[in-house]
Amino acid sequence: MPIVHSRPRRLWRRTIRLLIATTLVTSVPLAVADSRAILEGERFHPEVGAHGMVATSHFLASQVAHDVLADGGNAVDAAVTAGFALAVTQPRSGNIGGGGFMLISDEKSGKVIAIDYREKAPSAAYETMFQNDAGEAVPRLSRFTHNASGVPGTVAGLALALDQYGTLSLAEALAPAIDLAENGFPLPQRFVDGIEQARERLEKWPATRAKFFKPDGSRYDVGDIYRQPDLAATLKRIADKGPREFYEGETARLIAAEMQDHDGLMTREDLAAYQPTIREPSHGTYRGYDVYAMSPPSSGGVHIVQMLNILEGYDIGAMGFNSADTIHVMAEAMKRAYADRSKYLGDTDFVDVPLEGLTSKAYADELRAEIPLDQATPSTEIAPGKPLPYESNETTHFSIADDNGLAVSNTYTINFSYGSGIVVEGAGFLLNNEMDDFSAKPGVPNAYGLIGGEANKVEPNKRMLSSMTPTIVKKDGHNVLITGSPGGSRIITTTLQVLMNVIDHDMNVQTAVSVPRIHHQWLPDEIRIEQGISPDTIALLEAMGHTVSQQDAMGAAQSILIDDGTFYGGADPRRSTSSAMGL
C-alpha cells in the first residue's frame, strides 16, 4: 500500500520524538497552558501521543491517522492528516474546497475550543442573488452554479489546528494525502456507486468529468487504482508554500479563473481575505456530563444543548430505548428546537442570537411544560411553515483521541455529495455548494427542508448557517465521548441520539452508533425513522397523532468512547468504508 510507511522509518521517527520529549520532560518541565492559552491559540499540548483511537468514514484515512499516532503524533496531528487524506479518498465529502468545524478538548488545561473554518459568502454576494425577477427562490442557482460556492475554509482551518495544537509540519500532515493522490489507491464499491448515482452532475463540467471518469469517458470499477494528478499537484503546492498558497498563490489563481470564466462572484481578494476563527463552543450539562458542541455559525451546539435540557426532565433510561414514549418526547423536543432554529440562528458575527436564552434550563422547563405526554403537538401550532421533502446530502465526521488527554471532533463538508459538482480546472478538487445553506429567501426551505429566517439571509462575507455538530462530552474533567455526524438537518438529532444512547441507555459506543435512529425537524411534521422501529411502536406513535415515515438511513456517526482510560471506537455501519482503529 503506498501510504503505509515502512516500519523502520516509523520507529526511527518515533524514537527521535520520544528522545526530544524525554529531554523536554526531564530537563525543562512542560508548561501546561493556562485557561486563556487555548483561546488565544498558543501551542498547548506538545507532548507525544502513543495510544489512542481514530474513527473516520474511510479506512485509508483511519489508517494514516492511526500511523500518525503510532509515530508519536498527537490527536490533532492525526486529525489534520485524516482531513487531508479524506479529501483524496472520499471526494464526495472529504475536501479542500469546502469548510467545517473542529472541536479540540485538552484535559490538561481543561479547555475545549472550536475552530470555525466554515465557508464565507464572497464580498459581492447579495440578499436576492438566488431569486428570480419575480422574487422567487431558484434552488438551481444556490446549488449547481459557480455562485453556489462559499469561499473555502478547509485548508486554512486544518493548518490553523496543526500550527497551534499539533506537532507535525503541514508538509508532514499532507504527505499521506499527496501519496494517495499521486500513486493512487484501489477503489471501493462505495466510491464507484457514488459516482454512478451522481453521474449526471459529474459529467456536466469537463474538469469534473476528467476527475471522475476515465479518459475515454467510461466509469471506474471496484479495485481500479485511482490517481488524481491535479489534486496531488495542488496539495504539493500547499505543502511547499504553506496554507496561504491556497488563498494567494497558484491555487487561488486557478479558483479565481474558474469563477471568472463562469460568471462566479468569488474573487482572488475574497480568497486572500479568508481567515478561520477560534470560537468558544456551546456548552451545556446533561445528567452530570459536560457537553461541548459547535457554536454559531452552526446551529448544532445550541440545539443539542436545548434538546438535552428538555429531555433531562424525563427519566429516559426508564422509559426505554426507542419506546413510543421516548420517541414521542424526543420528537416534541426536536420540533421545538428546529422551530427556534428557523427564527433565531445565523452567523453571530452579523446577527444577535439569543444563545443564553436558547440553552438555558429555565427555557427548556417552559418548553417541556408545553409537551403533553400522550399527544403530538402539530407543528403548525408551534410555528407556521411550508414543508418540502428531504434530499440527499453528504458531509463527513471523524473523531480522534490520544492518551495525553487530547480529543478532536471534526465535521467538514462541501454540502451535497460532490458539492456543486464543479471541479476547479487544473486544481483537481470540487467546489462546495454551501451557499444553499443560506436562506435564499427567508421562509423558503433549503435542500434539507430547513426553513431559515432573516438571521440567515445572504450577506457579503457572512458564514451560512450550518447543522454540523462536532461534539465532545466530558465527565469530571475527562474526555468521555467524541462524536458527530454528516446528514444535513439530521446531523443534530443523530448526534443527540448517540449521546443519549450512551448516557441514558448505557450502550457501548458501537451499539450507540449502530442502532436505529429517528428524526423530527418541525417541518415537515413527521417523525422520520430508520428501519428497525417495531410496528407496535409506530402504531402507538400514530395513536398519539404523530405521522411516522420510514426512509433511508441517517448519518454516519464515527465515534469514540473513553471509559476509565480505555478507548472504544464506534465505526458507523451506515458507510461501508467506515473504520475505527485503536492502538
Ligand code: GLY
Ligand atoms: N451543509 C450542511 C451543514 O452545514 O449543515
